[in-house]
Amino acid sequence: xxxxxxxxxxxxxxxxxxxxxxxxxxxxxxxxxxxxxxxxxxxxxxxxxxxxxxxxxxxxxxxxxxxxxxxxxxxxxxxxxxxxxxxxxxxxxxxxxxxxxxxxxxxxxxxxxxxxxxxxxxxxxxxxxxxxxxxxxxxxxxxxxxxxxxxxxxxxxxxxxxxxxxxxxxxxxxxxxxxxxxxxxxxxxxxxxxxxxxxxxxxxxxxxxxxxxxxxxxxxxxxxxxxxxxxxxxxxxxxxxxxxxxxxxxxxxxxxxxxxxxxxxxxxxxxxxxxxxxxxxxxxxxxxxxxxxxxx
Ligand SMILES: C[S@@+](CC[C@H](N)C(=O)[O-])C[C@H]1O[C@@H](n2cnc3c(N)ncnc32)[C@H](O)[C@@H]1O
Numbered sequence: 001x002x003x004x005x006x007x008x009x010x011x012x013x014x015x016x017x018x019x020x021x022x023x024x025x026x027x028x029x030x031x032x033x034x035x036x037x038x039x040x041x042x043x044x045x046x047x048x049x050x051x052x053x054x055x056x057x058x059x060x061x062x063x064x065x066x067x068x069x070x071x072x073x074x075x076x077x078x079x080x081x082x083x084x085x086x087x088x089x090x091x092x093x094x095x096x097x098x099x100x101x102x103x104x105x106x107x108x109x110x111x112x113x114x115x116x117x118x119x120x121x122x123x124x125x126x127x128x129x130x131x132x133x134x135x136x137x138x139x140x141x142x143x144x145x146x147x148x149x150x151x152x153x154x155x156x157x158x159x160x161x162x163x164x165x166x167x168x169x170x171x172x173x174x175x176x177x178x179x180x181x182x183x184x185x186x187x188x189x190x191x192x193x194x195x196x197x198x199x200x201x202x203x204x205x206x207x208x209x210x211x212x213x214x215x216x217x218x219x220x221x222x223x224x225x226x227x228x229x230x231x232x233x234x235x236x237x238x239x240x241x242x243x244x245x246x247x248x249x250x251x252x253x254x255x256x257x258x259x260x261x262x263x264x265x266x267x268x269x270x271x272x273x274x275x276x277x278x279x280x281x282x283x284x285x286x287x288x289x290x291x292x293x294x295x296x
Pocket of ligand 1: 006007008009029030031032033034035036037050051052053056078079080081100101102103104128216219220
């Protein structure tokens, strides 16, 4: 089922940072297509992997059939904010945890979820976890002007959030609802005056709505305190963030944990991908890695 290959970001750096020991259990909180999990497994360790996208779980059953059968990989369709409950049910001791936030290339480019700009007639859905109840089109239909503007500003960094939100609300009052990708792209194109040429004019609006629909920042905020709790002494948490919002939550937790003497940050300065990695995988450009080591 997997059509577009996702290239794992900062793979060498991640594996080096995790300092993998054979037969120990590691958590891959964001399985995706399993690029990072594969390398952990190749080093003789075991992995509990989470992904809330059922497509990723199904598409990788065959690719990882041997490891699943051998019980060296436990693949769980769940939000990583359920980390503590699930690890305690499995009764495992965890030597390291990886969070590679965001989406796979395949999810971003998929033409059946309303996340990508392709496919004008697609419904504005954007749910990566199809058990969630609210779609992007629902947010556009029910949120108040201030709330919507805040989402576009805070989650997308959209400079023209106010204008775009005004237009959405104006149309709504006239009984015209934005329900498809094409309608939203057109509205943003027609409304914006400043159009940076490097990216699609609707990139930030789409990103903001995807983050809101999937409750991405709150999930991170709920999961990190669980991660430090379930980690063995001396274990490491590795995070790879693509947006300031994700990275800021990590940065604040790491600082707070250091203050209360839970361990130490091993990345006073974030690790960025090398120029070579960026040239092979431009999607890695904005990624930032942080590492925290729990006290021994
Ligand atoms: C950047 S991709 C990870 C790619 C993966 N490291 C690889 O090499 O294939 C992020 C993945 O995490 C999943 N994800 C994001 N937030 C999640 C959450 N709160 N709970 C569970 N899975 C999540 C997404 O569905 C996506 O598949």
